[in-house]
Amino acid sequence: MIRAQVIVRPRASIFDPQGDAVGRAIQHLGVSNLKQAHVGKFIELELDGDDVEAVRGKLETICQDLLSNPVIEDYTLTINGHEDLKGLAASAAKLAKKSAPKAKKAKA
């Protein structure tokens, strides 16, 4: 499975009223040296398959056209391709094998 993570941030040149309000609240809570807060979005996508490069171009397009608006926002796209179920099952089996003698002993 491929897991893609997108972070969308308001552009520095655009006033971010949410970040401003959150920043003020943080200052009120005693963090007097807070310079700025920015409020954006975190979007996580899960895709079948494991060919990261095959989906990268399409996901970049999705980020530009749908998930962010380039007039006011920047985005970063991170794609992790090594979370396939096969890998997880294999390491689970390895762990099980390792702990099996212990379990057998405890049972006895």
Add this chain to the structure above:
Amino acid sequence: MRWAVIQFPGSNCDQDVFHVLKNVLAQEVNYVWHKDSSLNGAEAVVVPGGFSYGDYLRCGAIARFSPIMAAVKTAAAEGKTVLGICNGFQILCEAGLLPGVLVRNTSLHFRCETVPVRVEHPASRFTTDYLTGQILRLPIAHGEGHYVADEATLDSLFLHKQVLFTYSDLQGRNTPGANPNGSQRHIAGITNRAGNVLGLMPHPERASEKILGSTDGLGLFTSILASIGTPVAQAA
């Protein structure tokens, strides 16, 4: 004249626009569902206000990809009249039919009130029934009406007389206090360069009958009719 009013899931001003067009202005008007692909020969299209797709992601960001938007883009390219009100304005910006974008009001408050709006110039198909500098009393109801574009775009909008409406005080001054959402240069409504696509945050359809306290919005619809040469036979 034949009109189409687009309905998205979450549209909530569609019936108001429909009512004004049909019952006040005696127009032929049809609803068009967002999953349809044809405007059924409409000469003018209204993208109404509301909260299409729950305003998820960004206002208008998902509606922009509805099947009907391809037909709206074609209509715009053919020079037909396209009017986006409130959420409709946001959708037209996201769809790239108008420049810029609408973001959260600077105050973070949802503003629901009647505000003075100044007509910037009457030489457009949307404003022929108004005068330059005329102050309209129009209702606004939005949380994301803060118009944002880069400086070059803003300069270009004014240079090419694309800014039709600005927020002002009752004397017609663009004072800081007379800007309900923080819009850059007090922008309340703009057209595309060709002048056939208008987006505005105020609701002219909510100010088109005396019983509602203001008929200042009606001129926008009658201007469109006049520009196309349709005689305005008011039903009421």
